[in-house]
Amino acid sequence: MRARVLLLAGLLVLGGCAGARLPGSDPGDALTVMGFGLPDEIAKTRVDLFKKQSGVELALSEGKLDAQQFLSAVAVKQPPDVVYLERVEIGSYATQGAIQPLDACVKERGVDVSAFRRSALAQSSAGGKLYALPDFNQVNLMIVNNAAARAAGVDPAAFATGDWARLADLAGRLTGRDGGRLTRIGFDPKVPELLPMWARAAGVSIVDDRGNPHLDDPGVVEALAATAAMVRAQADWGDYRAFRETFDLFGAKNPYVVDQLAAMPIETWYLNVLASTTPDVDITVLPPLDRQGNPYTWAGGSGWAIPKGARHPDRACAFIASMTSVGSWVAAAKARKAGLVAKNKPYTGTFTGNRLADERIFAEVYEPVRYPAIARGVQVALDLQDRAFSHLPSPVGAEIKKAYEAATTRVLLGRQSPRDSLAQAQREAMAALDWRR
């Protein structure tokens, strides 16, 4: 306790001497929000609506939530009133006590929790309590380069991802080479980052509902072996990754347009990018398939939470309830659409963690865009929303991620077998969990 007092005293002296305000601290009586800016109409409209309805002023600390800034602010009891964060971070912060449960907040504000997507809610909860309200929701889609697929005699619409052996063979056939250099990746399984999605296709969750890792589960081993085989069918991992790093994902020369890629899973936001930069791109958007051939997907996204010790918890609750409400989302979607139309760009919809908001947006605001491939993609994304799975929260979510990514890399480099590598990852994740507990 004495060490903590000394530390806090030191931090306060430093803050006082520098005449500085700690990040997230309260300028006046405004509601302080960390990790959230106003980059577009979606954010601005929702904030304006809240300010108009409540009369509360906001002080935004823009940029992605910085863990060090946030936790320092909580430690010295000067936390922001609200934090905007990636939902995968919620488990760790909840376990540490850095954010507070929202059950009383949602009850008091009459928030219809059942309206939120199941996977988003699961990610926002820990120990049976709700710690965040979901904001955006991103699901993974399979996007196929039609020209590349047809050139290899493959019907893009039949690009099935449930048969892993066939997919590895297809990946090899679709790979392009010029001498020793890669010119096209045939199929990018997006490992290591999407290993949990492939494991889920085999019916396995790498984290259970108590936050314990299961990285050495036979289903995860099978998924890693299969995805590593897909990569090896195309190139050595070093060549493969170096080539992938040359992609200009956000530009007019994106890998689909310049034929650097035949297919890969990618999140919904990429439809917006394609619609904005190259709406005529010749692609087919498909749902990922599990081992039984059923559509499924992997979801992620952002959420709103109230830190422990927030000075204005009632206003914070009102704010996050407003930001995630159906009315707020619909108004934001209308503003976004108007902004894009003014720039002569198509509006591809807004995908939120709130199912009722999505229903209203796609019924009242969204109009199928005149680019058939993009329009089809939007529909696929919409259909997948309730079929999505996501990372379950864990006190050691960051350590689990590091462990399975490193394990995947060892296998891709040929240094370990999938079984041994994931066994090591499981030991590392369990050691982290033991340490944390």
Place this chain on the structure above:
Amino acid sequence: MTVKQARLGYGFLSPWILGFLLFTAGPMVASAALSFTRYDMISPPEYVGTDNYRRLLEDPKIATALVNTVVYTALHVPAAIVLALGLAALLRRAGRAAGIYRTILYLPVMTPPVALAALFLLLLNGQHGLLNAFLGKIGVDGPNWTTDPTWIKPGLVIMSLWTVGSTAVLYLAAMAGVPNDLHEAAALDGAGAWHRFRHVTLPMISPTIYFTVIVNTIASLQFFTEAYAMFYTPGSNASNDADAALFYVIYLFQQAFTFLHMGYASAMAWLLFLVIAVITVIQVRVSRRLVHYEGDRP
């Protein structure tokens, strides 16, 4: 010195003393205390004795990070010193244009480290990077500098030489201070350019070389920004290099700010302090035989 003069002196020194106490000594004391605790920034620090130090011995990534850091240092420091010496020697011959070349040589040092990292990710790309394109022209099949674990550290060393200008400028200044008499005497004795450089210039500028070796070694042992920007920022497929770019300070940063193991990270910081202290002591001892001082040894 009178008491009044002494007080005045301390008065002028006080901004630095205050800054040192608050921003260097204070955090060091706090870090030393935290290294004996388990602390996640939210819950109170919990005293765990020497657990963190024991864990240092059991954590295989500590050895990986230390080896990576030492290998990088062993590659970077000699390469930077030799290249800087060569550039400084060339600049000495530039005559009236030396000022312009000196400025050009120093300009890359002004590049922000993150921009430098982004630039070299492109230049060093194994598939379509400029370096391999150049090597291809002379018949060499270049490696994957940024994705092959074997070549990641050499690639980072190549990148680090971008800022060798700062060391070269120091050598240039030191060379300007070497008396011409010595060169003339050596030339009269039949010494050629290389022998004059080897036996006159090098000994005369050895205190500067010694200084840059120490400074470069410490900086290399704390190497962080560029490697972190290249391999460990979100979206950069952090673990894809099988820890080939896991330098000690990067691992320390991960433990502190990704995993929130502040106590363990503090213990790591003290281990690094110890490693740097030991290496510096060795360098000081070796310098007694190799560094030439005119007049009394400082």
